[in-house]
Amino acid sequence: MIVRKLCMRQSRQLLALNRRAPAYSRFLSTETPVETAVQTPAKESPAPAENPLHQVVQASRESRKLKPRQQWNELEKRRHKFNTLGSAVQESYDPEDILRNPPKPSDITLEMLLAAGTHMGHSTSRWNPQNSRYIFGIREGVHIISLDVTAAYLRRAAKVVEEVAARGGIILFAGTRKGQKRAVVHAAELAKGYHIFERWIPGSMTNGQQILGHCETKVVNALDEELPEFKVDLADRPSVKPDLVIVLNPLENVVLLHECGLNNVPTIGIIDTDADPTRVTYPIPANDDTLRGTSLIAGILGRAGEAGQKRRLEMAAEGKTDYEPITARQLRLDPLTGLPPPGSELEKGQQA
């Protein structure tokens, strides 16, 4: 190789070794790289005790030394102090509100239902023609459910729940879709009912002794106080069946609805435009795919149940019942044959 050529080739690279990589700051910043005079000359820093920043630093240092409880209390105090600052927002949507404090049936408005999105049906191609009377129209290929109908049916369902609760009925809230758990549990809590937020075990009603046989039951008086002396009589009794079932997603709970039909248990269900309204006793035409909508409906029905239970307990406090209470004699009888157990006082009384 010719040495001259080598120098020519390699010297540029050798030179480049020591050179800084060009940084095109022009492209990185919008400001001109011209040095400007400092506009606000730095003040003489005052004594460290008076500097607010210094105080904050000191305080944080001290708080690090504090025990966790004190630290927490400090934090809470500060949070409480600053929470009151700023502007107050008058009307805002809080998703927790429906869950924590659901409206009463008397508070139902079309605006509320619209805001919860209960009017949105399914694509027109998926409709069930039996729902035609609940449908208001079509918008962008989607059925719109008539909200005045929804409100009317919801009020009717609320009335049913209230009356069943007032008569001491067992109300079961079922919402097995993901995210419906809290609404279902809270509604059941309000209505003093029962809840299912996981799978309905097929046969819980038709084969109840096998599936729910081990689950505890109790005998209560009209004031809902447990009577432990009747515990003995509860053995070998058939499992309890609900008196009203509220289903938030009837499409996924076909088996539950079928068992309710077989056992003559009335049902309330949220019927979307693709569901069959004849599967439930009291349909509520509404969107069953929105959690906000289903939790609103569950909450309203829960509040209705609450009112019914209140009425029932008020009546019981006056010594009255709106339903036929089970008697001590009925409890003592054999649940299968309806005869008194052998060797008991009841049997002797019957023979005499």
Place this chain on the structure above:
Amino acid sequence: MARPTPNGLAQAFQALRLHSSTTSRPVTRCLARQTRTYATEVEGQQPSALATEEQAPAAPEIDFSNFSRRPARIVPASPSYFSGSPRFIDHVLKLESLQAKYASLPTVAAGDAPRMAWFKFAQFRDYVGEPVPMKKYKSLVKILQRLNRIQPEMVPREVKRTLKSFLRPGNPYAVQYVQRTVDENGRARAKGKRKESIAVVQLVEGEGEVLVNGKSLVEAFQRVHDRESALWALRSTQRLDKYNAWITVRGGGVTGQAEAITLAIGRALLMHEPALKPVLRKAGVISVDARRVERKKPGHVKARKMPTWVKR
């Protein structure tokens, strides 16, 4: 295709009227039934004032004590009765409500939280009395662990009480590890295992005599490598001539026995001189080799080897 119904409102009203007539019937029936019920007849309760005639005399005073003692209904004990596993679901709901209630309390890292021995799966099933699947048990333990991570000084009393109810009896983490020491005769006794072999070593201060099952080391181990590895703990710390070892070793083959002795001597030496720990750790004589022979599986020739594939 759907036909938009202009008279939807009218239809709805019609439907309402239809249904309201059906709904009103049971209500009236119930009200009528209220006047004479089986229970009231049998137990001698007066008919309620609501349903009587206008001219009826006032009802007598209520016997509250009797009324409250009379059974009225059979109801499930738990609101999750229909789920089939009510006790488990009640536990989960209770724990979840606690977690939500105290979500804002400060937490510590998972490693700094106090060690808790939760119920094992089978124990938990016994405790709940329901056949809970593994997956659900794990989700419950997850909530327990989250609650356990709350800053230990700030754990609310109810959380403490609840968490305590999920602990298995006899806290295994409360047992403190006791450092074993040399006995009154100056013997350090330690065990070591490797493969199928178990070695027990009694180590005393002495001149470097070693007896393995009553034989000398050369008789016990033919290979130089085995002899070397058996005494590696003493050799690596240059204490070959400072201790006498009396060893019993059972089971396994030559290599397993030699390496079981290594571990046992390492542990025994630690009892005499605890300060040697880092050296011994580095020499690899107090690290347990927990590998064992993998079992043979059906359909395999050995543990993992598959039979040769034959076309026909």
